[in-house]
Amino acid sequence: MKLVTLVAALASVASGYTVLDAQTFDSAIKEGYWLVKFYSSTCPWSRRFAPVWEKVYTDLEETLAASDIKLAEVECKANRAVCDRAAIDGYPTVNFYDNGVNKGEVPGGQSFQALTRFAMSI
Secondary structure, three states, X not given: OHHHHHHHHHHHHHHOOEEEXXXXXXXXXXXXXXXXXXXXXXXXXXXXXXXXXXXXXXXXXXXXXXXXXXXXXXXXXXXXXXXXXXXXXXXXXXXXXXXXXXXXXXXXXXXXXXXXXXXXXX
16 A cells, blocks of 8 residues: 555656545645546546646646646546546546536546646636
C-alpha cells in the first residue's frame, strides 16, 4: 500500500496535476474549482486521452493557476467507490466540481478544444 501511495505521489508531481484516491478525494475537492478526469488504466480510450489531458494542463498551467482551477485524476479500477459516487459510466470522463459539488460532465470533455474552452469560461 505504501508503494502505491508513493507511486501516486510521484505521478502527481511529475504530471503537475493531482492524483486522487478514496482517501484524498473528498477533502481535496471540497474547496475551489476542479476538473477531474476519471479513467481506467486498462481502457484503451483512457490511454488515448492521457496525452490530451496532459496537454490541457501544460498549455493552461499558468491560466488555470491564476483562475484557481485545479486538475486531478482518479483511477476508477482502484477507486471504484469514488467513481460510483460520481456516477461514472464510461472512461474517460471529465467532471467539473465547484466547492465539492459535482456539476457533471464537461460538455465535449474528451477534446482539447472543449476542455480548454470550458476551463477558460469558469
